[in-house]
Amino acid sequence: MNFSFLQLHRHLFVILAISIIAVIATAFSLGTLKPYAELDFFDAAGEGGITLMTLIWIFFTLASRPSGRVTKLLFIGLTFMHISMLLDFLDEFIRYPEGHAWLTTIESLPAPIGMVIMSWALYQWHQEQNAINKQLRRSERFYREHSLIDFTTGLYSAEYMKNQIKNELVTSKAQHSSFSLFMLDIRQFSYFNLHYGYEHGDSLLREVAQLIQMNIRDGDLACRYASDRFIVLMPNTDKKTAQEIAQQTKQAIEHLAYKSGNSSQAIYPNIIICSHQYRGWHSYQEVLADINQHLFTAKQDNAAQLRQLSA
Numbered sequence: 582m583n584f585s586f587l588q589l590h591r592h593l594f595v596i597l598a599i600s601i602i603a604v605i606a607t608a609f610s611l612g613t614l615k616p617y618a619e620l621d622f623f624d625a626a627g628e629g630g631i632t633l634m635t636l637i638w639i640f641f642t643l644a645s646r647p648s649g650r651v652t653k654l655l656f657i658g659l660t661f662m663h664i665s666m667l668l669d670f671l672d673e674f675i676r677y678p679e680g681h682a683w684l685t686t687i688e689s690l691p692a693p694i695g696m697v698i699m700s701w702a703l704y705q706w707h708q709e710q711n712a713i714n715k716q717l718r719r720s721e722r723f724y725r726e727h728s729l730i731d732f733t734t735g736l737y738s739a740e741y742m743k744n745q746i747k748n749e750l751v752t753s754k755a756q757h758s759s760f761s762l763f764m765l766d767i768r769q770f771s772y773f774n775l776h777y778g779y780e781h782g783d784s785l786l787r788e789v790a791q792l793i794q795m796n797i798r799d800g801d802l803a804c805r806y807a808s809d810r811f812i813v814l815m816p817n818t819d820k821k822t823a824q825e826i827a828q829q830t831k832q833a834i835e836h837l838a839y840k841s842g843n844s845s846q847a848i849y850p851n852i853i854i855c856s857h858q859y860r861g862w863h864s865y866q867e868v869l870a871d872i873n874q875h876l877f878t879a880k881q882d883n884a885a886q887l888r889q890l891s892a
């Protein structure tokens with residue numbers, strides 16, 4: 582289970598804790614404990630269970646969501662419901678004097694308010710999910726195959742790319758068309774892992790994957806090819822267009838001001854790209870070997886340029 586989102590919501594947990602303490606303190610300061618004989622343990626267990634459940638809902642909602650408007654709305658709605666349940670639960674143990682009987686009356690008020698807010702939050706969540714699904718469909722291209730998705734980046738894996746290149750070879754042969762590939766490699770990624778840690782390495786891979794997705798077109802397909810290497814398949818695309826999109830993607834990634842932990846220091850990834858147009862090729866192995874060779878050459882050129890600069 583991944584609880585990394587929780588640290589984004591520390592302030593919400595503080596608000597929740599303060600609200601709970603305030604409710605308990607108010608109830609105990611205004612009321613008195615009921616005598617043992619008046620306690621209904623069956624009721625108390627039921628209401629205590631519901632109160633605990635709403636707390637668990639809040640915990641898992643915050644554990645699964647990034648910070649933002651929808652998360653705040655869900656939190657507010659659930660907290661109102663929790664407070665209502667808590668008042669109801671406390672009511673089992675505390676009797677309020679005549680002058681404070683309003684506490685018993687208002688205990689059911691936060692629940693409907695919370696439910697209205699929750700309903701609005703769920704609608705917003707639905708809208709948000711629609712937007713995410715739309716973006717996901719860009720990478721799905723023809724159909725879903727979740728087993729072929731790279732776990733770290735959410736992109737398709739190299740295996741899926743091989744199948745798609747196979748399909749593209751058949752299509753381009755039948756239609757006398759061509760397709761292009763571009764390959765992208767993060768420079769000195771092993772150094773990044775070593776310096777900032779593997780988790781930050783994973784997070785950088787995810788950021789890079791998202792930027793690739795944002796810079797390619799609807800019909801293009803991005804995959805994670807190997808560790809820090811990505812590949813984009815562009816059907817019916819000439820070399821010039823592929824180069825242009827590859828260059829735009831490189832620029833977008835190189836402007837990414839990555840922050841590790843709480844440090845404000847920005848790390849700008851360094852990227853090597855290459856692209857090539859394919860027409861009349863026979864096997865995906867040849868195509869992949871060729872694009873890898875292009876990348877190798879681009880890396881050598883880059884190293885030579887750097888040597889010249891530092892000379």
Ligand SMILES: Nc1nc2c(ncn2[C@@H]2O[C@H](COP(=O)(O)OP(=O)(O)OP(=O)(O)O)[C@@H](O)[C@H]2O)c(=O)[nH]1
Nearest residue numbers: 733766767768769770771772774779782783808809
């Ligand atoms: N964080 C993280 N690192 C990975 C993952 N898969 C592979 N790696 C690391 O990626 C690094 C790739 O190293 P290299 O192929 O030498 O690449 P590089 O350091 O960028 O070298 P150049 O490309 O020549 O600049 C290795 O340190 C791997 O351990 C992963 O899923 N997450």
